[in-house]
Structures are given as structure tokens and as C-alpha cells.
């Protein structure tokens with residue numbers, strides 16, 4: 001799996017065979033505090049197997065960094081359709097959602113699916 005880092009360097013992540021999908025639904029007031037994802041097996045974590053996150057619906061501000069300090073975290077917008085991969089050295093980054101931006105989902109998505117306000121996030125992982 002080849003991915004592009006935030007500073008445009010190409011990196012190669014180990015291949016995964018996902019056996020878990022976590023689905024999070026955020027209302028427009030939803031948040032997720034800074035945390036590390038450590039629930040997978042020691043072997044999965046030590047190999048830096050990536051998790052793959054797909055965002056659907058309203059845009060969210062995603063924070064990530066080396067510590068739990070939100071003031072030092074880097075902030076990016078995750079829009080509907082964005083795919084984010086945390087693997088290798090970035091696998092244990094602290095990350096979270098500071099807020100969801102109301103009325104930012106693509107109008108076609110709401111019309112075609114009847115999606116309610118908010119955001120859905122899927123993460124595919126290998127235990």
C-alpha cells in the first residue's frame with residue numbers, strides 16, 4: 001500500500017487484511033477527544049499495520065499530533081469522501097475530532113441517501 005504523507009512524501013505501509021470496521025456517527029455537536037488507537041493486537045500495532053478511515057457526510061476538523069495536547073495538534077478538515085490512513089510511524093499518533101461543521105455535506109449525498117445531519121466515519125483495521 002503506497003500513501004502520500006501530509007508533506008507529500010510517498011511512504012509504503014504494510015499490507016492489511018481488515019477484519020474489523022468501526023462505525024462512528026457524529027451529530028453536529030459530536031466530538032472525539034485526542035486518543036491513540038491501541039485496541040488491536042500487539043502484533044498488529046508493532047508492525048504498524050495501518051487503519052484506514054473513510055469520512056461521509058459533514059466535514060469534521062481532525063486533530064493529530066505526538067501528544068494529547070490539543071493546542072499543539074495539527075488540524076485538518078476531513079471532508080465527505082476523504083480517506084485517511086494512519087500506519088507505520090504514524091500508527092500511534094494522538095488524534096481526535098474537535099468539531100463537525102454543519103451543512104457541509106455534499107447536497108447530492110443528502111438528496112440521494114436521505115443522510116441525516118452529521119458525519120459517519122468508518123475505520124477498517126486488522127486485529
Ligand SMILES: O=C(O)CCC(=O)C(=O)O
Nearest residue numbers: 022024037053097121123
Ligand atoms: O472520526 C474519525 O475521523 C476518527 C475516529 C477514530 O479516531 C476512532 O474511531 O478511533
Ligand SMILES: [Fe+2]
Nearest residue numbers: 035036037095
Ligand atoms: Fe481513533
